[in-house]
Amino acid sequence: MFFGDFDGIFSSNECLSVSICMYFRQNDAPKVRKGKSMTIACVGITVLDRVFRVSQLPTTGGKFVAKDYFEVGGGPAATAAVAISKLGTPVEFIGRVGSDDVAQTMLREFTSYGVGHSHVKQFENAASSFSAILVDDAGERMIINYQSAQLSRDPEWLKKISFEQFQSVLCDVRWIPGAKYALEQAKSLGIPSVLDADITPEDITELVELADHVAFSEPGLAKFSQVDDPLEGLRIAQTKTNGKVYVTVGSKGCYWLENGELCHQPGFKVDVVDTTGAGDVFHGAFALAVADKMDARAAVTFSSAVAALKCTKLGGREGVPDRSTAEAFIKANT
Numbered sequence: 001m002f003f004g005d006f007d008g009i010f011s012s013n014e015c016l017s018v019s020i021c022m023y024f025r026q027n028d029a030p031k032v033r034k035g036k037s038m039t040i041a042c043v044g045i046t047v048l049d050r051v052f053r054v055s056q057l058p059t060t061g062g063k064f065v066a067k068d069y070f071e072v073g074g075g076p077a078a079t080a081a082v083a084i085s086k087l088g089t090p091v092e093f094i095g096r097v098g099s100d101d102v103a104q105t106m107l108r109e110f111t112s113y114g115v116g117h118s119h120v121k122q123f124e125n126a127a128s129s130f131s132a133i134l135v136d137d138a139g140e141r142m143i144i145n146y147q148s149a150q151l152s153r154d155p156e157w158l159k160k161i162s163f164e165q166f167q168s169v170l171c172d173v174r175w176i177p178g179a180k181y182a183l184e185q186a187k188s189l190g191i192p193s194v195l196d197a198d199i200t201p202e203d204i205t206e207l208v209e210l211a212d213h214v215a216f217s218e219p220g221l222a223k224f225s226q227v228d229d230p231l232e233g234l235r236i237a238q239t240k241t242n243g244k245v246y247v248t249v250g251s252k253g254c255y256w257l258e259n260g261e262l263c264h265q266p267g268f269k270v271d272v273v274d275t276t277g278a279g280d281v282f283h284g285a286f287a288l289a290v291a292d293k294m295d296a297r298a299a300v301t302f303s304s305a306v307a308a309l310k311c312t313k314l315g316g317r318e319g320v321p322d323r324s325t326a327e328a329f330i331k332a333n334t
Contacts, residue, residue: 044077044172076172080284098126126150168291183210277316282307
């Protein structure tokens with residue numbers, strides 16, 4: 001059974017394909033440069049996740065009782081930043097918060113994970129973003145997100161940030177003006193960029209055009225391409241950008257185009273506890289791999305392994321492995 005829809009990077013009963021086994025020469029895991037010389041920027045939203053554990057996700061209206069409850073930071077770019085830090089690479093989160101206790105909770109969590117947040121903009125009299133998340137016994141989840149209209153979308157303040165300090169830039173699609181500015185800066189400076197192209201009601205065409213690597217969720221690609229077949233959608237998306245395009249498709253793993261050729265990486269087998277944040281962790285690991293100049297297959301394999309391991313623990317961040325654990329997992333499964 002596959003766990004996690006848009007994450008689409010691992011399965012619980014699917015054997016690894018020989019293509020993974022053929023990837024590593026002499027059974028070596030991909031290496032990432034270590035040290036403070038490499039810093040990654042994650043631009044987008046930070047959210048406080050209010051997580052309720054239930055036996056099954058509701059299918060009708062009514063009253064339900066949670067078996068457990070906890071709060072943890074979330075948001076695509078924010079969780080990606082935590083993943084990068086836990087993997088041992090310096091990272092800066094760039095985004096917006098309100099002037100409430102939720103903001104302070106999220107910033108304290110960034111500090112606890114070693115994520116830099118000196119470029120977080122706080123807006124007075126605004127509420128920070130938060131989500132209500134239901135997680136069932138199979139690890140599937142339902143997310144309802146709220147973003148205050150008082151969190152200004154104007155990216156003007158980003159001009160105070162020197163993007164030349166970063167070795168890669170990751171953007172989510174929850175703050176389009178900010179993502180556009182950051183991707184423009186990356187392109188002008190020759191810094192590789194990654195777009196977490198999840199589903200959004202907004203038009204992301206400009207972002208897709210700007211990014212060097214566009215990693216779609218399956219629903220995100222369906223909306224962008226206006227076709228249900230992800231492989232057809234991938235080819236349509238490629239006509240909109242000179243960058244590389246990827247899509248995660250459930251138990252089938254990840255597909256991408258390499259010089260017009262369709263490539264595939266199957267998922268890893270894990271015992272899933274919670275898929276929350278798996279896609280975000282995948283993108284964080286991918287941005288790290290891109291900064292380290294891994295090729296596409298190496299980057300996808302590494303990111304898939306990190307995200308799969310995340311899903312073996314409850315919450316969107318607690319299960320993110322360190323570098324040595326991820327490497328050991330890859331070696332053990334190839």
